[in-house]
Amino acid sequence: MERKILLTDCPDAQGLIAKITNICYKHQLNIIHNNEYVDHSTGQFFMRTELEGIFNDETFLMDIDQALPAGSHRNLVDTSRRKRVVIMVTKESHCLGDILMKAYDGSLDVDIAAVIGNHDKLAALTEKFDIPFHFVSHEGLEREAHENQIIDIIEGYEPDHIVLAKFMRVLTPNFVARFPRKIINIHHSFLPAFIGARPYHQAWERGVKIIGATAHFVTNDLDEGPIIDQNVKHVDHTFSAEDMVKAGRDVEKTVLSNALSQVLEDKVFVYGNKTVIL
Amino acid sequence: MERKILLTDCPDAQGLIAKITNICYKHQLNIIHNNEYVDHSTGQFFMRTELEGIFNDETFLMDIDQALPAGSHRNLVDTSRRKRVVIMVTKESHCLGDILMKAYDGSLDVDIAAVIGNHDKLAALTEKFDIPFHFVSHEGLEREAHENQIIDIIEGYEPDHIVLAKFMRVLTPNFVARFPRKIINIHHSFLPAFIGARPYHQAWERGVKIIGATAHFVTNDLDEGPIIDQNVKHVDHTFSAEDMVKAGRDVEKTVLSNALSQVLEDKVFVYGNKTVIL
Amino acid sequence: MERKILLTDCPDAQGLIAKITNICYKHQLNIIHNNEYVDHSTGQFFMRTELEGIFNDETFLMDIDQALPAGSHRNLVDTSRRKRVVIMVTKESHCLGDILMKAYDGSLDVDIAAVIGNHDKLAALTEKFDIPFHFVSHEGLEREAHENQIIDIIEGYEPDHIVLAKFMRVLTPNFVARFPRKIINIHHSFLPAFIGARPYHQAWERGVKIIGATAHFVTNDLDEGPIIDQNVKHVDHTFSAEDMVKAGRDVEKTVLSNALSQVLEDKVFVYGNKTVIL
Amino acid sequence: MERKILLTDCPDAQGLIAKITNICYKHQLNIIHNNEYVDHSTGQFFMRTELEGIFNDETFLMDIDQALPAGSHRNLVDTSRRKRVVIMVTKESHCLGDILMKAYDGSLDVDIAAVIGNHDKLAALTEKFDIPFHFVSHEGLEREAHENQIIDIIEGYEPDHIVLAKFMRVLTPNFVARFPRKIINIHHSFLPAFIGARPYHQAWERGVKIIGATAHFVTNDLDEGPIIDQNVKHVDHTFSAEDMVKAGRDVEKTVLSNALSQVLEDKVFVYGNKTVIL
Incomplete structure (x- = not known):
C-alpha cells in the first residue's frame, strides 16, 4: 500500500468532485483526507486528495486528465520521497x-x-548538524555575479524549495525567475505593514502595539509575493526597537517553520498573488 | 434557485464522496461549498454540502438514502428558514x-x-429590543417545579436551540433530556480547568496567566458536554478575581456568539462527546 | 477617604520617583497603585499614581510643582467624577x-x-438606551458647514472625549484642532497596513492570513495618530472581503472598547506620535 | 558604572517607595527601570529596581535594611554575572x-x-554545542538512588536554576527540597487542565479546541507549583492526539524559554503559590 497526494487546480465546472472521486473509487484508491475549495470570485477549483492503495500512475492520471477541463493543472505526489x-x-x-x-x-x-551564506557567521552552527555550508561573500562582486555563484550552488543540489531564513539581500528578477514559486521568505513584519528595510525600527517609530512576521513566496515585487503564513505578538511602550527585534525572533521562526511545513506537505496552492491552503 | 445544505453523518465506506457528489450532479445541484471529514479512530464520516439549484427533496433524499450505509444520518436544511x-x-x-x-x-x-430569567434584572434590556421576557423565579420552588415552568414556556416557542447566556443554575437530567443536543452553554473557564462554581476565583487562587471561556452543548455531566468553541485572554498578577471576571466578559460573549453562529449555520456535528465543525 | 490619580509627564531627572512619593507620604496619601516609565531614547518620564486619603489639592500640587523640572505636565484626577x-x-x-x-x-x-450620526440609521438603537441622537446629514453641505454643525452639538455637551465608532468620513484639520488629543477612532485594519478606504477589501486583495483593528487618537494625518490598542484575528483563503468585514467586527468593537476603557481610567499618556499606557 | 538590580519583597507599609527610592537617590544611583506591585489581598509589597552607578553594596544595603519593615526580603543582583x-x-x-x-x-x-538525561538520546545533540551530557539511567535503580546520582551531579555545578526540559519523571519531595524555588518545569498542558500523564491524549479525548503549555516552579504537589508563563494554540477536530503533541511543541518551547528568560532577568517573585512578574 502506497500513499500519494493528488493535487488538482483547474477552472470550476459542475461535477468535478464527483468525477475525481469516482476515478479514485474506480481505481480502488482509498481517500484518507480530502479538501477542496472553489474561489467563486474567479471560478477556480482546488482539490487536495490524500490517497492510499496500489497505484498505476499512468492509467490513473490518464483518467484524471480526461475528466478535467482545459487549463487544468494536476500533480500526483509520492509522499515517500523526502x-x-x-x-x-x-x-x-x-x-x-x-x-x-x-x-x-x-x-x-x-x-x-x-546552507548558503553571504557571511560565514553561521557556518559553525550549520556544520554541527553535518550539513554543508557555502560561504559566498558579496564583497567586491556585482550583484549578478554574486547571485550567479549562488545559483550554481543551488542548481547542483536540485532542491524542491529554497528557504530565505533571514537572507538580508534583495534578489534580482533574474534569480527569482530561475526558481519560480520555489523561494520562501520570512519577512520580519506583518505585511503589508513595514515593507522594506528595518521593519522593527519602522514599527517602533510608529508606536505599534503588535509586531508580526510573514512567510511568503518570493516574486519580483519586494515583499509582495503570495503570503503563506503570518503571526503576531503584543508589545508595548516599554519595547525599544531592539527589544522588538528580539521579541520578534520567536514569531519569525515559528511562522517560517510552519509555512515550510505546509509547503512540504503539499498543502499550499499558489494562485494569482494569493495562496490557498488545503 | 434555492440554497440548501446536505448534512451527512455515517460510518465511513469506500466511495462515499463519489456517491454523494454524483447524486448532486445527477440532480443538477451545484456544489457551492463542500467539506468532509473522516475520523479514522472510529471510522465515522461527516460531510456538509452547500447546494444551489432546483430541489426535488423527495427524490434527492431517496437517492441519498440508497447510497448511504446502514446507520447513517442525513439532513437537508433549507437555509431560507431563519x-x-x-x-x-x-x-x-x-x-x-x-x-x-x-x-x-x-x-x-x-x-x-x-428570554427567560430566574431573576428579572434583564427584563428591561430584553424589552428594549421588543423581545418577550419571562421572569420565572426559583424562589420557594422545588428545582423540578421551577424547571417545569421553564420547560412549558420553552416548548411554547418550539425553538431550534436554547442558549444559556450566563444562566447560573445547574439543570437537572430531566430538563436536559427534553432538549437533546439543543442546549448551548457558555462556561466561564477554559474547560476542563475550573469546572463548577466561581471559576475565576479558582483561577485567581491558582495564579494562572491565562483565563478563558468555553461554549459547549449541555449534557447531564456538569460542564462535560461537547465543546464547540474556546478562547482565552492573557492576565497577570495585577488581576484580582474581580478583574478576571470583568476581563473575561469579552471572551465569554465572543465565544458564545461564535459558537451559536456556527450552530445556526449547521456547521457543527455532535459526535460522541466531541464536535466536528465543517 | 477620597481616591485621586496623579499623572506626571516631564523630562527625566534624578530622584523624581523619590521626590513625588515623598510628597505623597508627607501628605499622608496612600499609594494604591503606582506605575512609572522612562523613555530613555528621549529622556521623558511618565508616572501614574493612584492615591487614597484626605486631599488638600492646592498644597499637594504646590509641592509637586516645586519638585518637578521645567516643562512638566501634571494632573490630579478626581475618580469620583464620571x-x-x-x-x-x-x-x-x-x-x-x-x-x-x-x-x-x-x-x-x-x-x-x-450620539451624532451623518446617517439616521442608528437613531433607534441609541434611543433604546435613552440617549439623545443627533442626525446631521452631510447631504448638500460643504464639508466645513457640516462639521460646524457637529462641533456646535459636541461643544454643547462639553465631553471629555469624542469616540468615532465607525464614523466613515475624514475629519478636517479644523475639526481635529478643536478637540486636541480628545478624539479616539477605530480603524478597521492593523495599522499601518491598509491605510484609507475599504481596508478589508485591500486585505482580501493582498491575501493576508490575519486581519486586525487599531484604536488611535485622531491627528491631522489620516490614520497616523498615536495608537492606543490593536488586535487581530486569523483568516484564510475561504474568507471573502465581506467575510472579513463580518469577522472583523468583534475585533473592532473589542479594541475600541478596550482603548476607551484605558483612556477613561487615565492610563494613556500621549507623547509625540505614540502612547505610553501605565 | 555598574548595573545592579534591587529586589524587595516585604509587608506593605506607607512610604516604602519613597524610602527605597530616596536611598537610591542619596547613593547617587540612577533608576533605569522601576516596577512595584502591592498585593492588596495579603498586603505584600514587591519592587524591582534596575540601578546604574557606583555601588557601595554594604552601606547601600544597610540603608535599605533599616528602611524595610520586619519580615522583608531584599537582594541586590549583579547583572554582570551570567x-x-x-x-x-x-x-x-x-x-x-x-x-x-x-x-x-x-x-x-x-x-x-x-545536561542530564535519564535516557542518552539527547547526548549527541547536547555535545554538538560542547556542553557536557550526563546519562543517568533509572533502569534497575530505586527512585531515590537514581535521584541521588542526579543531585550529586547537579550540586557539582552549583547552578542558579534547574530546568526540566521535558524530563518525564516525577521528582520526589526529597529532590524538590534540595533546590527550593530553583526548579522550572514545562508541563504540556494548560494547567490546571490535564494534570498528570499524557495530557494531549486527555485533551484529545475531551475534544478541546485549544491546547496549551505551562511553565512553573516545581513544588511537591505534582503540576501545582507557581505558574510563570502559559500560552495556547488553537486546534480542531482534525487533530489526532499525535497531531496535538506535534502542534504543542512550538508552544512548549516558547513558553519554557520565555519563563526562563524572565527568571534569568530576576523579574519573577515567588509568593505563596503564585508569581509576581515585574
Missing part, C-alpha cells in the same frame, strides 16, 4: 536554528541539502 | 447583550423568540 | 452597540452624553 | 534544542553548565 531544500542566510541564526533542529528531530520531514 | 432560539439568563447582561445586538443588526441570522 | 463622551457614527452598529451595552451594565464607567 | 543552569531531559529534543540555540546565539543570557 523533499530537499537549500537554505540561504546572512548572520541571524534563529530561523536557521529552528529548521535545523526540526529537521534533526523529525518535526520537519525534510532533507536540508545545504 | 432559526429560532430561546435564551436563558440570570443577572449578567454581556452575553445576552451581544446576542441581542447581533440579532438586531443581522450579524447573527436568528430569531430570538424569548 | 467622564462624559460624545459618540459619532455612520451606519454600522457593532462598535456603538458594544459601548452602549457596556455603559448600560457598568463595564465601562462612562456617561454617554449623545 | 547565571548558570543545569537542564534535565528525557527523549524529546524541542525544548532543549530551543534553549541550546538561544544560549548559542545570545538570545538567552545563560551558561548551560550541563
Whole structure:
C-alpha cells in the first residue's frame, strides 16, 4: 500500500468532485483526507486528495486528465520521497536554528541539502548538524555575479524549495525567475505593514502595539509575493526597537517553520498573488 | 434557485464522496461549498454540502438514502428558514447583550423568540429590543417545579436551540433530556480547568496567566458536554478575581456568539462527546 | 477617604520617583497603585499614581510643582467624577452597540452624553438606551458647514472625549484642532497596513492570513495618530472581503472598547506620535 | 558604572517607595527601570529596581535594611554575572534544542553548565554545542538512588536554576527540597487542565479546541507549583492526539524559554503559590 497526494487546480465546472472521486473509487484508491475549495470570485477549483492503495500512475492520471477541463493543472505526489531544500542566510541564526533542529528531530520531514551564506557567521552552527555550508561573500562582486555563484550552488543540489531564513539581500528578477514559486521568505513584519528595510525600527517609530512576521513566496515585487503564513505578538511602550527585534525572533521562526511545513506537505496552492491552503 | 445544505453523518465506506457528489450532479445541484471529514479512530464520516439549484427533496433524499450505509444520518436544511432560539439568563447582561445586538443588526441570522430569567434584572434590556421576557423565579420552588415552568414556556416557542447566556443554575437530567443536543452553554473557564462554581476565583487562587471561556452543548455531566468553541485572554498578577471576571466578559460573549453562529449555520456535528465543525 | 490619580509627564531627572512619593507620604496619601516609565531614547518620564486619603489639592500640587523640572505636565484626577463622551457614527452598529451595552451594565464607567450620526440609521438603537441622537446629514453641505454643525452639538455637551465608532468620513484639520488629543477612532485594519478606504477589501486583495483593528487618537494625518490598542484575528483563503468585514467586527468593537476603557481610567499618556499606557 | 538590580519583597507599609527610592537617590544611583506591585489581598509589597552607578553594596544595603519593615526580603543582583543552569531531559529534543540555540546565539543570557538525561538520546545533540551530557539511567535503580546520582551531579555545578526540559519523571519531595524555588518545569498542558500523564491524549479525548503549555516552579504537589508563563494554540477536530503533541511543541518551547528568560532577568517573585512578574 502506497500513499500519494493528488493535487488538482483547474477552472470550476459542475461535477468535478464527483468525477475525481469516482476515478479514485474506480481505481480502488482509498481517500484518507480530502479538501477542496472553489474561489467563486474567479471560478477556480482546488482539490487536495490524500490517497492510499496500489497505484498505476499512468492509467490513473490518464483518467484524471480526461475528466478535467482545459487549463487544468494536476500533480500526483509520492509522499515517500523526502523533499530537499537549500537554505540561504546572512548572520541571524534563529530561523536557521529552528529548521535545523526540526529537521534533526523529525518535526520537519525534510532533507536540508545545504546552507548558503553571504557571511560565514553561521557556518559553525550549520556544520554541527553535518550539513554543508557555502560561504559566498558579496564583497567586491556585482550583484549578478554574486547571485550567479549562488545559483550554481543551488542548481547542483536540485532542491524542491529554497528557504530565505533571514537572507538580508534583495534578489534580482533574474534569480527569482530561475526558481519560480520555489523561494520562501520570512519577512520580519506583518505585511503589508513595514515593507522594506528595518521593519522593527519602522514599527517602533510608529508606536505599534503588535509586531508580526510573514512567510511568503518570493516574486519580483519586494515583499509582495503570495503570503503563506503570518503571526503576531503584543508589545508595548516599554519595547525599544531592539527589544522588538528580539521579541520578534520567536514569531519569525515559528511562522517560517510552519509555512515550510505546509509547503512540504503539499498543502499550499499558489494562485494569482494569493495562496490557498488545503 | 434555492440554497440548501446536505448534512451527512455515517460510518465511513469506500466511495462515499463519489456517491454523494454524483447524486448532486445527477440532480443538477451545484456544489457551492463542500467539506468532509473522516475520523479514522472510529471510522465515522461527516460531510456538509452547500447546494444551489432546483430541489426535488423527495427524490434527492431517496437517492441519498440508497447510497448511504446502514446507520447513517442525513439532513437537508433549507437555509431560507431563519432559526429560532430561546435564551436563558440570570443577572449578567454581556452575553445576552451581544446576542441581542447581533440579532438586531443581522450579524447573527436568528430569531430570538424569548428570554427567560430566574431573576428579572434583564427584563428591561430584553424589552428594549421588543423581545418577550419571562421572569420565572426559583424562589420557594422545588428545582423540578421551577424547571417545569421553564420547560412549558420553552416548548411554547418550539425553538431550534436554547442558549444559556450566563444562566447560573445547574439543570437537572430531566430538563436536559427534553432538549437533546439543543442546549448551548457558555462556561466561564477554559474547560476542563475550573469546572463548577466561581471559576475565576479558582483561577485567581491558582495564579494562572491565562483565563478563558468555553461554549459547549449541555449534557447531564456538569460542564462535560461537547465543546464547540474556546478562547482565552492573557492576565497577570495585577488581576484580582474581580478583574478576571470583568476581563473575561469579552471572551465569554465572543465565544458564545461564535459558537451559536456556527450552530445556526449547521456547521457543527455532535459526535460522541466531541464536535466536528465543517 | 477620597481616591485621586496623579499623572506626571516631564523630562527625566534624578530622584523624581523619590521626590513625588515623598510628597505623597508627607501628605499622608496612600499609594494604591503606582506605575512609572522612562523613555530613555528621549529622556521623558511618565508616572501614574493612584492615591487614597484626605486631599488638600492646592498644597499637594504646590509641592509637586516645586519638585518637578521645567516643562512638566501634571494632573490630579478626581475618580469620583464620571467622564462624559460624545459618540459619532455612520451606519454600522457593532462598535456603538458594544459601548452602549457596556455603559448600560457598568463595564465601562462612562456617561454617554449623545450620539451624532451623518446617517439616521442608528437613531433607534441609541434611543433604546435613552440617549439623545443627533442626525446631521452631510447631504448638500460643504464639508466645513457640516462639521460646524457637529462641533456646535459636541461643544454643547462639553465631553471629555469624542469616540468615532465607525464614523466613515475624514475629519478636517479644523475639526481635529478643536478637540486636541480628545478624539479616539477605530480603524478597521492593523495599522499601518491598509491605510484609507475599504481596508478589508485591500486585505482580501493582498491575501493576508490575519486581519486586525487599531484604536488611535485622531491627528491631522489620516490614520497616523498615536495608537492606543490593536488586535487581530486569523483568516484564510475561504474568507471573502465581506467575510472579513463580518469577522472583523468583534475585533473592532473589542479594541475600541478596550482603548476607551484605558483612556477613561487615565492610563494613556500621549507623547509625540505614540502612547505610553501605565 | 555598574548595573545592579534591587529586589524587595516585604509587608506593605506607607512610604516604602519613597524610602527605597530616596536611598537610591542619596547613593547617587540612577533608576533605569522601576516596577512595584502591592498585593492588596495579603498586603505584600514587591519592587524591582534596575540601578546604574557606583555601588557601595554594604552601606547601600544597610540603608535599605533599616528602611524595610520586619519580615522583608531584599537582594541586590549583579547583572554582570551570567547565571548558570543545569537542564534535565528525557527523549524529546524541542525544548532543549530551543534553549541550546538561544544560549548559542545570545538570545538567552545563560551558561548551560550541563545536561542530564535519564535516557542518552539527547547526548549527541547536547555535545554538538560542547556542553557536557550526563546519562543517568533509572533502569534497575530505586527512585531515590537514581535521584541521588542526579543531585550529586547537579550540586557539582552549583547552578542558579534547574530546568526540566521535558524530563518525564516525577521528582520526589526529597529532590524538590534540595533546590527550593530553583526548579522550572514545562508541563504540556494548560494547567490546571490535564494534570498528570499524557495530557494531549486527555485533551484529545475531551475534544478541546485549544491546547496549551505551562511553565512553573516545581513544588511537591505534582503540576501545582507557581505558574510563570502559559500560552495556547488553537486546534480542531482534525487533530489526532499525535497531531496535538506535534502542534504543542512550538508552544512548549516558547513558553519554557520565555519563563526562563524572565527568571534569568530576576523579574519573577515567588509568593505563596503564585508569581509576581515585574
